[in-house]
Amino acid sequence: MSVALALPEVAGRLTPDAPLAPLVWFKAGGAAQWLFEPKDADDLSRFLSRLDPAVPVMALGLGSNLIVRDGGVPGVVVRLGKPFARVEAIDATTLVCGGGASGILVSSTARDAGIAGVEFLRSIPGTVGGFVRMNGGAYGSETADILVECEVVLRSGERRVLKVAELGYTYRHSDLPEGAVVVSATLRGRPGEPAAIQAEMDRIAASREASQPLRSKTGGSTFKNPPGEKAWALVDSAGCRGLRIGDAQVSEKHTNFLINLGGATSADIEALGEEVRARVKAKSGVALEWEIQRVGVAK
Known part of the structure; x- marks a missing residue:
């Protein structure tokens, strides 16, 4: 795939012709024309605002629910790394999560803070950005049940906060704008006891292990x-x-x-x-x- 694109300068990392197979669960598929790992949300916003609007942009999380076709992905693939993987409890029922945080990290942080209702995220192999975009769910719960709002960087580079009602959630679908990257999300659960929350997480993990081919590609x-x-x-x-x-x-x-x-x-x-x-x-x-x-x- 040609990598002849004029790209803006970045504070993070830009890699041309970057293989994506190692980054997705199927371990198959082609390369990204460019892979961008931004330093922070400002870096992402600045980059997208200066990038030719004709260049397609796609966000990549853990690559768990994704087929990357063998010819690769044209344009820019944005991968949110460690700077976007933080989770913090801000009160007795509310978490602020980076778009790159995993379901395991979110549910574990909620447990430690005594916040129930997000245990189901333990069972979804993905990141907060993917949960928000796809209304990720399992075991009778879904993202729409716990999301308060999310912050996104639009394809234009504009940063915007979207309330849950603005996302048009249906089963495994949202109306998140094309090319938008979810950089953070505010989730709200309910008060709970850490031991009971852990027991529910253990039950979910055991059920997944028994019924799903978790050790396969x-x-x-x-x-x-x-x-x-x-x-x-x-x-x-x-x-x-x-x-x-x-x-x-x-x-x-x-x-x-x-x-x-x-x-x-x-x-x-x-x-x-x-x-x-x-x-x-x-x-x-x-x-x-x-x-x-x-x-x-x-x-």
């Missing part, structure tokens, strides 16, 4: 649950458990997970997902929607 839940249905059950009933294309396989343990057995390309993984969708449609008449984001260009 995977992308998490592949398809959204259709209204009144479970995606995994539809995939199973269509005979797709263990189905393979190359080294991409439908998990034997949980059929709403695709896994990379070792040498799968992103094209293999995406083709397998489309084959599953076709078989489910033929068997049940249900058109499964992708929950995993697919970005970049095919090779």
Whole structure:
């Protein structure tokens, strides 16, 4: 991929032609034309305000629910590192979290502060920015239940605070503007006892370990649950458990997970997902929607 872009100066780190496979859970896919790891929100804002508006920008969190196509991602991929991974309790029920903070860090900080209601984030392999964008949820709760507001840097470089009501949340979807990067979020839970919060986190962790292929190269839940249905059950009933294309396989343990057995390309993984969708449609008449984001260009 050509890296001939005129880019503004930054205080953080800009890397041309940066491989993304090591940064995503599937361990497959191409490179970012440019990877930008900003020093802080001001650095990000200044960079985006000076960047040619025609250059596409994409935020990357932990890369857990993502297929990066083999031809890579044109433009700039923004990855929020340690400066954005802080979490602080500001009162008895409220947390301020950096956009790069993991669900494990958020839930652990909440536990230590005696804030209940955010335990479900322990089970989602992602960052606060991804939770806000995708209305991440599990075990009967979702981001919309606990988000007060978030601060974003828009593609123009403008910094803006958006209240939860402005995000148009539905199941695994928000109306967050294209190219916006979530740099922080304010979450509100309820008072709780740290021991009880830890017990709930342990229960969630054990349930995930028992039911999901956590030790595989995977992308998490592949398809959204259709209204009144479970995606995994539809995939199973269509005979797709263990189905393979190359080294991409439908998990034997949980059929709403695709896994990379070792040498799968992103094209293999995406083709397998489309084959599953076709078989489910033929068997049940249900058109499964992708929950995993697919970005970049095919090779």
